[in-house]
Amino acid sequence: MLELKPMLSALWRNKISAMLIALQLALTLAIVSNASVIVQDRIEKMARPTGMPVEDLIAVTFQPIAQDYDMHGAVVADLDLLRSIPGVVDATHTNQIPVSGSGSASVFHSQPNQEIGGEVSNYYETGPHFMQTLGMNLVAGRNFTPADMRVVQPNEDARTQVAIITRQMADALYPDGDALGKSFYNSNGTDPVEIIGIVERHLGAWVSWSKAGNVIFFPRLQENNFKRYMVRAEPGRRDEVLKAVEKQLAERDPQRVMHIETLSERLERSYMSDNVMVKVLSAVVTLLTFIVALGIVGLTVFWINQRRKQIGVRRALGATRANISRYFLVENSLIAVTGLALGMAGAQIANHFMVSSYSQPALSLPVLLVCALILVSVSLVAALVPALRAANISPATATRSV
Incomplete structure (x- = not known):
């Protein structure tokens, strides 16, 4: 013992x-x-799921050399060209690259003229093709149509009448009810923005942000001095498509500086x-x-x-x-x-x-x-x-x- x-x-x-x-x-x-x-x-x-097929996405950023550059015309021509490239599922313009650590955010309210409270959200300026390009799942409502789009000058009022938001942002703005069809307002704003669609998820620009997933999409194109595109390739063809995108964009308009990379590289740097x-x-x-x-x-x-x-x-x-x-x-x-x-x-x-x-x-x-x-x-x-x-x-x- x-x-x-x-x-x-x-x-x-x-x-x-x-x-x-x-x-x-x-x-x-x-x-x-x-x-x-x-x-x-x-x-x-x-x-965490990003809400996007990251392995298939390519990010393009370009800045024209000429001062009087027709940005709207260039975007239309570029996107038509990108969508015609073999292996490309779809392409869209965007003001920022997702999960890149760089983006835009603002405070939004469920009621007009609120000066306190509200929900902070990352937001994107994009178009009707963003849903398919980013591979997001629309769980309620509808996608943008060409009639929803606004093309605005740098100093012009850029507000739109409709928006699509993530389900996380919808729950934050309207925790007690369905957000679809309701409106939200910019900080100190009086013009309502109708929620016409809700996507399942989108991680947004900042992966380390405490409110990552609060995202709003606006249907607009600002004619500033640079522009970004997102291109979605067919599974397994991303690298092939990347080379074709770089070559054909350069041939269409050589008078600009371009930077092309995969979204996987961006995400890896963010983490x-x-x-x-x-x-x-x-x-x-x-x-x-x-x-x-x-x-x-x-x-x-x-x-x-x-x-x-x-x-x-x-x-x-x-x-x-x-x-x-x-x-x-x-x-x-x-x-x-x-x-x-x-x-x-x-x-x-x-x-x-x-x-x-x-x-x-x-x-x-x-x-x-x-x-x-x-x-x-x-x-x-x-x-x-x-x-x-x-x-x-x-x-x-x-x-x-x-």
């Missing part, structure tokens, strides 16, 4: 080393659990910091766990070397190899449980500070328990090999000087 009293007595005699391992486990649990929550949050964030954080925190978690395991192995080996005579005496008195191994495993478990109990409290305190100060995700009890269980398992595995070696100590060798 296993005696806890001799174990506790032995731990008390070696309390400094036992305390250091316990504190190391506590600190590791506090760091690992909070890092795991952040990693999980970033992975879920990067896995670059999240990817780096996941990799760094994963490496930190792995390294800390490995260091804890080394510390437990070292401490267990040290104690075994100190107690060779005692082990030999116990073996000579009839203790089995299983008894000896179990002794050191249970002794290690006592240290691990003490350290992890302290670590759970420390993890909660650290997480509360991170949530309040840095808006990090909250640490849930299941995640904390899983991390603690993993560290207990690591500590037991780390102590297992030295414990098995202790069980193989010969009674004659250990008691030779007794």
Whole structure:
């Protein structure tokens, strides 16, 4: 039968080393659990659906060299050309590239002349072809028609009478009812904009924005000094289409500067910091766990070397190899449980500070328990090999000087 009293007595005699391992486990649990929550949050964030077939989309930005450039005529000609290219599903103009980190936003209200409150939304200026080009799912209402379109000069009032919004934005503006057919207003505005359609989702311009998914689409084309297009290729033909787009746009009008890239590249750059954080925190978690395991192995080996005579005496008195191994495993478990109990409290305190100060995700009890269980398992595995070696100590060798 296993005696806890001799174990506790032995731990008390070696309390400094036992305390250091316990504190190391506590600190590791506090760091690992909070890092795991952040990693999980970033992975879920990067896995969010964008509402678009990102792998098939190409973004084009151009700026004309001439000062008196016919932007409207160029857009019409360019889009007709793009839609005629083999492998192109559709193409549309847009004021900003989705998931690029660059975009436009404003505050919108469900009532006129509101000066406080409202919902902030990313917005796009596009046309009837945007739905098919961006591969979005219209869940209610209708798409834009050519009659809805407005072509405006740089200094002209750019307001439109209709708009299409995401379901997330619809729920934000009208949480108690169907937004379709209702109106919203610009900040301090009096002219209503009717919601004629609702799309299932669109992530918008800023993937790290707390309101990503609040998006409004307006049917207009502003004749400014640059323009952007989105081109959707057939699945598997994106790279082929990209080369054709670049070649044919340059041939149609060489008097402009163009930049063409895939939307996948844009999205990857937008998530670059999240990817780096996941990799760094994963490496930190792995390294800390490995260091804890080394510390437990070292401490267990040290104690075994100190107690060779005692082990030999116990073996000579009839203790089995299983008894000896179990002794050191249970002794290690006592240290691990003490350290992890302290670590759970420390993890909660650290997480509360991170949530309040840095808006990090909250640490849930299941995640904390899983991390603690993993560290207990690591500590037991780390102590297992030295414990098995202790069980193989010969009674004659250990008691030779007794």
